[in-house]
Amino acid sequence: MRIDILTLFPEACRAPLSESMMKRAQESGRLDLRIHNIRDWTTDKHHVVDDAPFGGGQGMIMKPEPVFAAVESLRKSDTQVILMTPQGRKLTQQLVGELSTRSHLIVVCGHYEGIDHRVHEHLADIEISIGDYVLTNGAIAAVVLADAVVRLLPGVLGHGQSAGDDSFSSGLLEGPHYTRPAEFRGWKVPDVLLSGNHAEIAAWRKAQAIQRTRENRPDLLSDKPDSSS
Secondary structure (H helix, E strand, O other): OEEEEEEOOHHHHHOHHHOHHHHHHHHOOOOEEEEEEHHHHOOOOOOOOEEOOOOOOOOOEEOHHHHHHHHHHHOOOOEEEEEEEEEEEEOOHHHHHHHOOOOEEEEEEOOOOOEOHHHHHHOOOEEEEOOOOOOOOHHHHHHHHHHHHHOOOOOOOOOOOOHHHOOOOOOOOOOOOOOOOOEEOOEEOOHHHHOOOHHHHHHHHHHHHHHHHHHHOHHHHOOOOOOOO
């Protein structure tokens, strides 16, 4: 997969996307990640990327010209153009799975009070928000999106089932995990995990996942007939 990130703050993306799993995905050739500065597509000597909004209002708006020029220079026939914006569709594990099947993503990051709406209307294929809150700029959100998508690419994670066991993959939050020592400061690992009985362990983990989901995200259980188990 190739991912091109277009932002005014490339360094905000480079550090977190050059560590751990993301670094290994790039070194293995499973991911071709390129981070670009939108200012590189400006045509004036001052590299202006923003202007005041028509109709008045607070803040500045990112201009459409460099964004269109950047996307059009990178886009291919199979490209999906994503705009990170608080007004977008909420990022879910299901949506992440859909994006992971694409061969090329261009991720456009907003800043200031947003981007000229013609980018929304005529350039972006999908608008995505990572949550119901506002960040300083879309580069932070783009890092979250890229990480979530890349970990689903075949061969990126060390164990084939790792992604399938994650929270949200089954529609539930993931249950608790423990490791050595079996007792720490008087707190003991549940006996069932030490029993060696894989059927009982699986049943316990499912029950714990349901309990944790009920406590922290009851909205995920609203349409599950076995949520009372």
